[in-house]
Amino acid sequence: MQKYDVAIIGAGISGIVAAQKLKQAGNNVLLLEKEPEVGGRLATSVTAEGTADFGAQFFTVRTKELQREVQGWLAKGWVRRWFGEDYPRYTSVDGMGSFASRLSEGLNPVTSTTITTIEDQDNDFVLYETDGKSYKSKRILFTMPAPQTVNLMDNSSVNLEASVYKTLTNLEFQPTYVGVFQFDQPAPIAENGHIDKQLPDDVERIVDHQKKGISNTSLVSVYMTADWSASHESEDTVLEVMKKKTSPYLDFQNLVSERLKTWSCAQAATTHANSFLNIDPQGKWLVAGDAFLRPDDQAGRTRFESAFLSGQDAAAHILSNIYYH
The missing domain is CATH 3.90.660.10 (Polyamine Oxidase; Chain A, domain 2)
Structure with a gap:
């Protein structure tokens, strides 16, 4: 069984951004996604009838961190400015699903897989799929919606503090x-x-x-x-x-x-006033996603940018624990 430094469950924007940051720092990262394609709500239908985005249609930018990334995406020809004055709406040049695929280049995500349970074995975690296949990792980052995270934890050998469990279940x-x-x-x-x-x-x-x-x-x-x-x-x-x-x-x-x-x-419908949730003092269990907002978040709601920042901040926290603990 191959062992990973970090396993990320959920390949939406938070998961993809975190995986890229962790990989760039030299970590062996496993990115898992239950759907056939990465991107989460960056979803595009491509058929003989034509192409249609049916999830997120665009994203806006309020932080310098995301703006720097957007300048790179514009230069590569991945996105374009669509409309809007105060906060320009950026969209993919050929569908938001294609944009998500470009963001995940080099990550080799495992798609069409569902993790049903997780076990703590000798300070490592073993993740089991529905068909019995398993993966071992030192750390886990959950980036799927909070209700799905709670269901997975309920089925696993995870002892959550009451306050942590309440925080997750309050995210509706x-x-x-x-x-x-x-x-x-x-x-x-x-x-x-x-x-x-x-x-x-x-x-x-x-x-x-x-x-x-x-x-x-x-x-x-x-x-x-x-x-x-x-x-x-x-x-x-x-x-x-x-x-x-x-x-x-x-x-x-x-x-x-x-x-x-x-x-x-x-x-x-409800959000968490921090860009990620640290379940374990050693940073071995974290939860992130678009519902996890920085305390100074300007928009105060879930969106592409909150997902991006959540994944980035969660990855930074994991790296700080890897390097200094």
Whole structure:
């Protein structure tokens, strides 16, 4: 069984950023992801019908740390400025999923794998998959949503302090429904392809991916608000409600196909006032993610930047414990 310095469970932005920082410092890092692709909510559907982002559509920048990274991504041609004045919206040149794949280059993530239990064995941790395959690591960083982290810890030989367990269970997430609609005619949407103002009740945003510049065909993503999504447990009627509410913006007589994506943990309703949670005094167990915000966070909500900073700060904490303990 190969032994790693750090195992990271969850290959969203926090996990990818932490893995890159740790690897650059010379650590042997294992990055695990339950989905077939890395990126978490940086998700893109690429089919014969076209290309559509159905998770995060863009990100904004408020810190110098992320701005430095963005300048490098711009220079490489990975991202571009999409719209916005006070806080420019940056997006991937060919889909947010592709951007996540570029960020994870060289990490060799293990995808389509689910860790079901973790055991503490002689100061090392053994992580077991559903099929019995296992990995050994000195340290573990959890970056999936807090409810998933709690479930994994409940199934493992982990003795959490009551305060830590309470912190994790208090982090509540809301779902979001996203509909992706294909049309045989260009959609009658603004030139930049994005609408998030003066929309019908319960609709959060509409994005035309042809006008966004990532699809050769007319594909449109419709996002319902978190509150509305949380109150509608049945998926059966969601697409019909979406079409009814957005009919003033989209001509569904030209509809070719439709599909629904459900994000069960799309955004945190509550957040933690630190960029990571240290479970163990020696820094061997940490939890990070977009719901973990720095105390001076300017936006006060989950987003790409909070995930980026959380992964960066968690990696720095792990490195400080490796070097000085």
